[in-house]
Amino acid sequence: MDQHDVAQGRRDFLRAGAALGGAAAMGLGAGAAAAARQQSSLPLPEYERWDATEIARLIRRGDVKPSEVVEAAIARAEAYSAINALTVPHFDLAREQARALDAAGKAKREARPPLSGVPFALKDLSVAMKGTVTTNGCAFFKDAVADHDSTLVQRYKAAGMNIFAKLATPEFGQTGTTESRLFGATRNPWNLERSSGGSSGGASAAVAAGVLPVAHASDGGGSIRIPASHCGLFGLKPSRGLIPMGPGALEGWMGLSAHNVISRSVRDTALLMQLSQGPEAGTRAAPATSDLMKALGQVPKGLKIGLFETNLFGMGVHPECLDAVHKAATLCAGLGHHVEPISLQQLPFLEMFGGMGVMTGTGMLYTVRAREKLLGRQAREDEFEPINWLTQQKVQKYSAEQLYAARSVFDQAGRIFDEVFGRYDLILSPTTAALPPKLGELSLDQPFDDFAKRAVLASPFTAMFNMSGHPAMSVPLHWSVEGLPIGVQFAAPYGGEARLIALAAQLEKAAPWADRRPPALA
Template sequence: MAEQPDAGRRGFIKVAVAGAASLGLQAAPAGARPLPEYERWDATALAAKIRNGEVTPLEALDAAIARTEAHAALNAIALRHFEAAREAARGLSALSRGERARRAESAPLLGVPFALKDLGVAMAGTVTTNGSAFFKDAVADHDSTLVQRYRAAGLNVFAKTTSPEFGQTATTESRLFGLTRNPWNTVLSSGGSSGGAAVAVASGMVPVAHASDGGGSIRIPASHCGLFGLKPSRGRVPAGPKALEGWLGLSINHAISRSVRDSALLLQLTQGAEPGSRSAPPVQPLLAAIERPPRRLRIALLEENVFGLPVHPDCLAAARAAAKLCESLGHSVEPAPARLLSRELIGEMFTGMGVVTATGMLSTVRAREKAIGRAAREDEFEPINWRSLNLARGYSAEQVLAARSAFDQVGRTFDLFFGTYDLLLSPVTAAPAPRLGAMSLDQPFDDYVKSAMMASPFTAMFNMSGHPAMSVPLHWNAAGMPIGAQFAAPFGDEARLLSLAAQLEQAAPWQQRHPAL
């Protein structure tokens, strides 16, 4: 039987969060949990220990589940698939050390606990709710191509992480699951829409977690939670088999991780076209890229908010600190050209983004209506999404085509830009992590827009252009909150980003910076 959201568990989480906030309660000491050093290992290291027989897959899973339950008040987990994962872990643990090592040759992450985002991916026999009450009992009858590749890599999926409804905002809050709290400061947002994934990694539940990015949804949570987050180029990671692109190519899957090498390894194992793909970039040797420093790079620094609004000093400080570190490593950093994108194009592309994301959501809802034989009701959706669904019903084919044309022009603009510069550096967001509630989908639209415009002016343009971009955790502000810096690269050149990220990670290590839970 598929595991589903549980109202009683949500009630417990709300009580636990309130108690922890008001009484200063803490989870049990890490030393009292299975594998006390678990939080210090990235997925690559954990896989090596499993392969060498130092840790069994069942011990690794028990460690992940123990951390998941210890930090339940953070509300990072939407769905628990513990028993199925235990069955898989028991089977692997029963193998001889030699047989596990043999299997690991083709499955490098054999036995490593892993969490999927509860949005847009299917795992046969389990629910994916998309953060929506309308999908709370939607059981998948197949595995997504990406899930097939995760299984082939040896990952043991034991949970799904929280997401806002349909991933439509840059925070992780929903009527269905409640508030997902930032482990660095629990009154603040963890970012979105992959906030549950970021919290799961930042709090030590898993070393790396699946995430997706349609406007900044990998990079924003990575920035808010002090982690590494790479959004790949359009088409590099499969989205099928049912839909080969998310939101006309705006959305792309990958992961949030603590280490750069985990991100490189996971992308190495999952990249490449699937049947039906027509626009995937060439497969790259990504692990090789992190083993050597990049050549001297010419980097442009962009500080201007495309909406013409101010950028918070802490976010500028993060980008400037990254620029200074790059210069110390021998790279050249200079101001980005003025008016990189014209005002006219900015208006067209963000208008188009609204058309495409709402239309994509409507298509998903209509497929569910057809499957269950009834129409969706207003009370099954959050107010801002219900508004978007009603607008989408009136959009024309001409508007959708105009949106895609605007995205193509953004892509062309950045292709020309990267003919001169190797990378573009900028803040990730225009403001630090906001308080929970500021970007909720359950509020008046005009109030929502004020905060939303500060979340993704720097990230969303690379979803529209299709270029790869990453958030690197190099800065913490005076309040002790992490704030990332974004780097974007030419289309298809994730290797360049990962090479620089590995160099930055070595120069300013962040892996052992953990929130004080």
């Protein structure tokens, strides 16, 4: 059934793309497309204004049925199919679960898990839900059916989430956009010619469009924070080891990658982290868990914040991204915090990013080799994006010494940041050095040199904290002159998620963003 769903998802994208292209040829913009959609009413008009916390409350009270909210999510996924956020639908499974929940009486409703019946979706990368396909955005994995649930999926299910789909990602999450040969391009709801970010671009597009209030995401170099920034959403990458990655591997990319969610509301992220954090069997190193729901109500006072705004690649930062971070600094100062410029020139920056290439490429090759062993055949070049195929050939020449050196330089970066956090409570920076790119600019299906020139603008600020293991969040506090979202990043000491959540809640109250919706979909 899931193989059929993958094929159907691809056909739906092609139909949507053809329709979009036809509209463009006739001179119709996004506003006209939105008007056409509005002619057909969608179920539960209020649905797009609710966050997951509110949906769960309404279900517990009996004001809305689980089947009603899952149908509302499915209807919007279909109505907004031009953004191409979904890859593998699990609609039948979700409907079956919703019907079972509908049948429960009031007493059972009140005794159910905190997010019972809330529609949810998983990123189509490095996560397993038994009996369903995870493609990793790659043709070589297009029929890879999981025989188990990831630990994180177990926790999401225990929280009551109704998982109804997988969400688009670039192949192996290797770029800051969400475009693949397998499923095509995922479009930014704020501007359909722009990228929704990557690699959790399916999650950011779905949440920005109102298909979901919150969605699973992962981050190996900025893949939660970049799409959150590009789509006007809240995204927090947790400390290394806080959210479980297993059981297959307890550290993604040897510690670079972390799982969490992208959301419209800070409280949804806090709640999902509260319910999913903590060690799993096999965990040996992880930060202490904290009461993130309590942090929502703790107004931070007098934080000392270091402002960092230099692209250490020497490629500069877009003026509107700098404007965003300066306005965030002013907002923080107005809330009673102290903000002052800092330098991070002491970081071994080029060595860090060189090591990142070694680590992510090796991780990709390891995943491919495991699939080859399972299938009993070698992967073919035509089953991969050109840049990823090239990377796999290059990685085979790396030595164990290079891999060890990469992890060693990451640890060195972590030590340097720890020293900085000994003087500052938080670090404020741009999330990205550029505005949301046009589709195609960061595709893995282009000459490598062209890709590399643009990639250095996507993650110079985010990836540092993947390498160091510190938590960092992108907060949607600014929009460009053209109406494109621009997030700003705050990073905290290792295990400092509560501090980030407390500040994010304060900023959310001071400069609300939840009601800001893409004009084309409003």
